[in-house]
Amino acid sequence: MIRFSLSCAEGHAFDSWFQSGDAFDRLAAAGQVRCITCGTTRVAKALMAPSVRSEAAPTLTAPPDSAEDRRTTMLAELRRRIEENADYVGLSFAAEARAIHDGDAPERAIYGEAAPDEARKLLEDGIPVAPLPFLPRSRTN
Helix, strand or coil: CEEEEEEECCCCEEEEEECCHHHHHHHHHCCCCCCCCCCCCCEEECCCCCCCCCCCCCCCCCCCCCHHHHHHHHHHHHHHHHHHHCEEEECCHHHHHHHHHHCCCCCCCEEECCCHHHHHHHHHCCCCCCCCCCCCHHHHC
């Protein structure tokens, strides 16, 4: 997994996780990467510094109202919106996404958990899925 700093054509900045750089490129080309603020699919990788940790380097705490605080707030808002507007289907995510795509289940927003190979197969079959930047609450409690 790799985390990219992204920006949209409207100037909104956000981060997201992807299976690989190639996965980001494929999803972006298919219009499946959306800005979390405005929803546009015109999203590109932003300039970012590498994250290198050294034992000699001190751990810095973020100042109040830092970019990290804003990201945390935005992720909390994203989680709230997803939990309010989508059904959690747990480990049945891949099967349920396929059933919705095939018309065998009612169309609705869902989220859940899928193994990387299951998610890759869904994408290969043209079923749009995207990783979420947080674990479901059942995995964080």
